[in-house]
Amino acid sequence: MKKLIMFFAGIILLLLTFVALYFSGALFDASNDRYIEAFVFQPNNLSTDRIGHPVPVEKLSDKFVRERLIKKFIIEYFYINPDVENIALRTRSDSVMAAMSAPDVFKDWRKTEVKEIEDLSGKKAFRTVTIGDEILKKGDYWEVYYELKTWHETNNMNLTPDVKNGIMYIKISFEKGIRDKRAGGSFDIQKFLENGGDPAAVFKFRVDEVRR
Amino acid sequence: MDYPGNFETPAFPAGKRIAVSRFMAICALSAFLLIVFLCGILLWSSQSEKLEPFMISANNESGEWKIVGKNSGTVEYSINHTMQESVVGNFVKDWFRISADNSENENAWKSCERNICISDSLTFGDRSCAIYCNISEDLYSRFSYDIMPDYIKRSQNGETWKIDEKSLSISPAGKISDKGGTWQISTNIVSNNIGKFTVKAFLKVARNKNFYPQTMGFYVADFNAYRID
Numbered sequence: 349m350k351k352l353i354m355f356f357a358g359i360i361l362l363l364l365t366f367v368a369l370y371f372s373g374a375l376f377d378a379s380n381d382r383y384i385e386a387f388v389f390q391p392n393n394l395s396t397d398r399i400g401h402p403v404p405v406e407k408l409s410d411k412f413v414r415e416r417l418i419k420k421f422i423i424e425y426f427y428i429n430p431d432v433e434n435i436a437l438r439t440r441s442d443s444v445m446a447a448m449s450a451p452d453v454f455k456d457w458r459k460t461e462v463k464e465i466e467d468l469s470g471k472k473a474f475r476t477v478t479i480g481d482e483i484l485k486k487g488d489y490w491e492v493y494y495e496l497k498t499w500h501e502t503n504n505m506n507l508t509p510d511v512k513n514g515i516m517y518i519k520i521s522f523e524k525g526i527r528d529k530r531a532g533g534s535f536d537i538q539k540f541l542e543n544g545g546d547p548a549a550v551f552k553f554r555v556d557e558v559r560r
Numbered sequence: 561m562d563y564p565g566n567f568e569t570p571a572f573p574a575g576k577r578i579a580v581s582r583f584m585a586i587c588a589l590s591a592f593l594l595i596v597f598l599c600g601i602l603l604w605s606s607q608s609e610k611l612e613p614f615m616i617s618a619n620n621e622s623g624e625w626k627i628v629g630k631n632s633g634t635v636e637y638s639i640n641h642t643m644q645e646s647v648v649g650n651f652v653k654d655w656f657r658i659s660a661d662n663s664e665n666e667n668a669w670k671s672c673e674r675n676i677c678i679s680d681s682l683t684f685g686d687r688s689c690a691i692y693c694n695i696s697e698d699l700y701s702r703f704s705y706d707i708m709p710d711y712i713k714r715s716q717n718g719e720t721w722k723i724d725e726k727s728l729s730i731s732p733a734g735k736i737s738d739k740g741g742t743w744q745i746s747t748n749i750v751s752n753n754i755g756k757f758t759v760k761a762f763l764k765v766a767r768n769k770n771f772y773p774q775t776m777g778f779y780v781a782d783f784n785a786y787r788i789d
Binding site: 354358361364365368369372375376416419420422423424427429430431433434437444472474476477478479499502503504505506507509541544546547548 | 581588589592595596599600602603606614616618620621622623625626627702706707710733734735742744757759760762764782783784785786787788
């Protein structure tokens with residue numbers, strides 16, 4: 349009788365093992381479950397927004413990342429659109445411009461450029477910024493050629509923009525990689541990006557000085 | 561007992577079988593626990609190493625960097641987002657349209673009663689009040705004073721405009737909420753006089769469910785366009 353009980357106990361133990369295996373397998377499958385939801389792209393020409401082959405940041409060269417961040421900084425420095433709320437967001441102390449600049453650079457920018465940007469945006473002007481292809485290092489500074497096109501009037505299809513060319517010399521601190529700290533505290537990149545933070549603010553890039 | 565002549569003599573005859581069955585029971589239990597442990601480890605490892613790549617798209621013109629993709633596996637747009645995009649797309653087509661048929665132009669550009677916009681008298685494809693029914697009073701006043709005289713002049717000179725729909729690109733210029741937001745568009749306009757030219761525009765979409773129920777309340781509150789080339 350005792351042997352029979354032991355035998356059934358063994359069988360139950362074996363069954364329990366298989367049940368545990370089954371549930372673990374099911375959970376494992378569930379963790380990798382993916383659903384495909386059908387959606388239709390509108391027939392727009394999105395080629396300017398379409399990304400190419402995605403490449404991880406680690407595989408990009410220093411030059412590639414640095415040049416794009418420099419371009420981003422210069423565009424952010426001058427760009428104007430006719431949306432005053434957008435300008436207000438861009439000039440705040442938690443903006444991407446503040447994240448990419450040393451405190452003195454950000455303060456100077458607010459003193460010199462922001463007033464003009466706000467004025468023109470209020471008057472519904474629009475300004476585009478085009479950066480020259482070559483960004484060369486001259487001593488401690490990076491030399492950046494730029495072209496500003498400003499439309500001072502809105503909804504006038506006969507208007508040609510004012511064109512202004514210039515050179516900016518910027519001194520930067522750049523280290524390849526993603527920030528792990530921001531403003532002295534810890535920095536949760538995932539949360540930052542999911543809340544709509546500008547991706548340019550996550551790189552270890554800072555402009556220490558601007559000369560024009 | 562033959563001690564010390566025979567050391568093999570068991571003190572208890574069933575001792576060996578009991579020892580073997582105990583040993584087997586301990587082995588089975590260990591194997592059971594090991595399997596359960598390995599299942600736990602497998603599950604934990606599959607969950608712990610989870611990559612969350614963000615794909616970044618940089619707009620060379622506006623300097624805007626944005627997340628265009630995440631490995632969430634799904635792309636979702638709310639109905640409010642889609643409706644705003646539809647309002648923007650349809651409005652841009654009407655705003656940049658100068659027809660060869662002058663009566664069609666007059667019909668599209670005229671001011672109407674708000675009630676007409678939501679009545680059944682406007683059928684699908686009918687461009688009557690096309691501008692007025694989709695914009696604020698303030699923007700319509702700007703349209704009638706600043707834009708319409710130029711359009712009328714062009715129309716009288718036999719010029720026609722039409723947007724090249726394949727070139728129309730619509731994207732948010734900031735945060736889009738259920739109350740509206742700012743959108744930017746880029747498109748080519750085909751003119752029979754001056755050929756094709758590119759336009760960039762910013763539209764502020766706002767919401768008022770009482771006045772614009774035909775578009776779930778969304779309407780264009782501000783429109784600023786610039787000829788790029």
